[in-house]
Amino acid sequence: MDSLMAEPSLSDIYEAEALTKRLKRSASPESLNLASILSQCEPRNPCFSGACIICGRRMQAACCELVDERLRSLAKQVRGRMTSYHLVPAYGMVDVGNLTHRSISAFSKKVFRLLSEAKVSPSAFCIDITLNDMPNTEFKPYWCIHVHGIAVDWPSAEQVYNLKQALTRSSEIKRPVRVEPLDERLEGVAYLFKPERSRRERSLCTPVFGHRGPYHDTHRRALRPQQSVELALAEHDYGLGQRIFTIGISSSSVQYYVGRFKRPPEGLNPFVVGV
Template identity: 25%
Template sequence: MRSSYCENSNFSHGPPRLIVVCDDPKVPAELTPKRVLRGMLARGSGYGIAPPTWTLGKQERRADRPREVKKASRQVQKRLRKKRFCNAESLRLAAKLSRCDRRHRCFSAACPQCARALQRVLVRILAPFLKERVGAELWGTLSIILPPTDPDAEIDFAAERERYQTVLRRAGFTLGVFGLDCTFNEDWRDLNPPKKPFLPHACVHLHGFAPIEDIEAALPLLKKLVLATEAVPRPFHHSAFDAAVKGVAYNFKPSFERRQTIEQFDPRRAKLVRNTRHRPQLTVEQQIRAVRALDQAGLNGRIILLGVHFEIVPTARARTNPQT
């Protein structure tokens, strides 16, 4: 039996609502239709400063506001037009982003304005849905990192989405909400032979939420399906999930970062240990690779839903009781 959670469920009149519909767990997951997400963005959902709100990182920095993402969009356009990386595709994408405004949205996943709006729409509908599910059963977070098939190849979210869906199906997952993230990994360690630093590469990885029972049951299979490498010594990780809005927002964050593997001295162990240094600012080349991949992927290209899907339904009118 299907069940659903509706956005704006407290209103009897208004624009169409986005709902989360629970499917038959035996039905394979399908790609979320672009028209569903584009339909919500076309109505202006997510572009303003209305709730939900959340903070970013350990410093609890507030999320970017419309004026800041417009500035970020202009920076992306400027980088796309740089002579060193300029070509017909880059110029087309820069022109597309430059025309995005309140009267005409570009609906590109590479556009900082539209990507932020999409994140906010997803958080607005999924956060209450997940909170409701967490209240009924224990849910957890799950991260999986598959090594890239070709470190020098362009980022292909469609192919990576298929890889991760295959892993999730083989591990036995039938219910979950997942998103694809991407990091640019660099090895800054000074290693002695025979050890060698891994080559710089873009790595697409999965992060999302599922019932904790399903995660624990899948761990033995994940150990066989997802193997550790020098670049990724811990290819999967899981923890408890409290349905915090911040966690849901991270699942669909619109920007990527650099991860630099370094060695630091640990006074407790009295030796050098491996650590990761996060750098939110991408290089010009990395950002151009990212925005091209995002534009090609589309609004739905980084979303993986198992056992649920999105629908847009008209708002039902409120029933009134006859007066006596």
């Protein structure tokens, strides 16, 4: 599993180089500092920045290994079942231009409290951030901080109901809670910890032929230059390993698999801290 995702692809390398160039063009002291950090990232001396897709790819592999070695073994002791969680709370919406590490931290605390109170079975979660855009509508583009996760066994109907009661629908977010059985395909687990960042563009489609009425179609697009700079600075300040949080897994196991990706938010050098 490690060999499948730990090494960056050509597209990862291209995206990392493109981000470095955008940071340099931004020319702010923070952007130039981050560009310097990313450009010095090497396999033997990784930067472990939250903005680095190459280090994010390595953490994705480590998280998949954590799932395979720890959560799957727990699942086999129960009924061999696992569940994926996709939570999109309204409090994860942030106006473009206002995204900072504080926004991500505030979201993380709220969603961790929600999942703890829901008594989710042993699980691992990862914070994801996209920019949601709905052209030709009254909605303005916004950052959407959300979370994906994987848990042992299936949740009870009461647990799912409580999550849906806590995270209600809105005009922008139609499906804030999605809980689905997860099979053993590697792609399904890897998606939950993906390092890619994108812009989700939703448009209203009106079919000319047929009986189908108007519907919304969503496409993934690349972030615009200033958007990618804003997100990179926020994720770097927040930290790479800080995006991962677990419930019901021993701290020693978490430290073993993803501890090396954690560092103090204010630090610039890799530093392993306790989980």
